Amino acid sequence: MTTLADLLKRRIATTGPITLADYMSEALLHPEHGYYTTRDPLGATGDFVTSPEISQMFGEMIGLCLAQAWMDQGRPNGVLAELGPGRGTLMQDILRATKGVAGFHDALALHLVEASPVLRAAQSARLPNPTFHADVSTLPDAPLFLVANEFFDALPVRQFQRDGTGWRERMVGLDSDTLTMGLSAAAPLALLEHRLADTKDGDIVEVCPALPAIMGQIGERIGTHGGAALIIDYGDWRSQGDTLQALRGHQPVDPLHAPGTADLTTHVDFEVITQSAAPARFTRITPQGVFLERLGITQRAQSLAQSMSGDALESHIAAHRRLTHPSEMGDLFKVVGIYPDAHTPPAGLEP
Template sequence: MPPPGAPTGEPLLAERLARAITLGGPIPVSQFMAAANAHYYATRDPLGAAGDFTTAPEISQMFGELIGLWAADLWDRAGRPEIAWVEPGPGRGTLTADALRAMRAAGLTPPVHFVENSPALREMQARAVPEATWHDDVSTLPANVPLIVVANEFFDALPIRQLVRGADGWRERLVACQDTLFLPIAGGAMPAGIMPEALDTAAPGSVVETSPASVAIMAGLSALIEAQGGAMLVIDYGYEGPAVGDTLQAIRGHAYANPFEAPGEQDLTAHVDFATLALAAEASGCRRSGPVGQGAFLTALGIDARAAALGPRVAEDRRRLVEEMGELFRAMAVRHRDWPEPAGFA
């Protein structure tokens, strides 16, 4: 039966995708991932024990509180200007709710702007942060004040292209369908000169991933920051590219699954290329700090002192944030050229 919140009277996403591929031919991985995640996030709460995965803000209040203090410190050293707080893909709104509490204690009470398309998640965000303003994309964000943007586990869910090395060159990976069985196949050959020369010697079967959607959003947000002032903090799991490897994965019920099964019923993600995001930001004129491991970042912000204040009950939460997630997850900041260096990156 359809998942809770699915539109009634419409075929499941898998059936719609199967029909489209049967009629029009295989589609790029990016198109498959975009359709699957759009449906997935629009129709459920994916977080927590009853969902498919848990993010850092849901593990402990310490995460959002420290990011709130990070923002308040940066705002204070920038001269306490009027700012707006922006979070794209804010989940349940937990991070912002915890950050607002910490910022308020430091004298910062910014208006909140969420970039979110999911009706189901907007309802939960409204309960956590009722004063928020919602946007469908970054084009309608405030254009007259500096922005503090926090993107936590946002870029990993944006669609990627996958390019596969064949015996005769690079080909884009496509998704084909037999009945409702989806499977990846190699598409037509890429034009000569498209791929960097450094990849000419890659072994057959090698996979390279790109995310034009991520670059576009990073460039858009960086342009706003360079024009208006402010900074952006990106926390996600990933690497500093270029790199070769297939990182597309699916999570369902807190376990890994086949990413080409049950589109729209599981979370699809890929590792974030921080080097490419940094280049997009720097092309807009912004300055970059990091990336550093999440563990080192939170430690520099004072998570040990906060954990000691909260007592033994948070010891396991601290371990998960600093040790379990500490190296795979990375933190990077970009800022207006006239804003001070943010904390956590020394």
């Protein structure tokens, strides 16, 4: 049987090395062999677990945050959207938590941006009549209340290594019959001219080609029509270093081994996210744990714990810790809010 590795090797042998972004695109979204197009990657039987799968409390906090932003902006008719909704767990918890917010469900139509046919099926089974989009460009021009949890980390990136006043691009090529990383010839790069001031020879910078356009469209809708976006992911301000990682069965593996069978991610550059969101405003980057605590997750955890005992209670306590503690997901994951110029930031975040 022909594998994706076979197809990539033939392509490279014919046309030469490919960018890391091209490799990631094929590995994640190839129509026949791509990671996201062929499987449900989430949960204990998958390759990784996200915050919504750890505890319902995560989605509840997000839902109430978006509902508060909706009320603060006058309860407009518009869109409730999620980028990369996984199995639909986060949106299911958002909808349940906001069921008691008068008018919220009636005012906001549910729209999901999802490329995976497998995950679209899971979302359709769990959520009420979602409208699907292949990308953000077809979301309606209307007030937009949006969440993106671990969406941007899966977007393909290119990697550049500093060489004097120029840059070499890290490319995927062949060594005999094995996929391997190599370097292009050094050349000046206008895209990274500003990074000459804070890098040295050998440093690696990652660039996500799709990110500015996606955030630009989100920022345009929110800045023009109103709404709010919560971007939650691991990363920091300004890309630095090789952050590419692959997970299979919850264990790290070689990103170039058996493409299409492992999840590929990189750390998110929050500087690019915020700078691409004009004309909307952006908040300070806030650790996930701090954000959730400000929204009241500990009080919610204590309330839920009153009806629990034994193993269920221990699991509940562990889930709260995993979401909020600095040594777990609390500091690794960051949150940034996008909001209109004339309004206050989403709850839990600061301008």
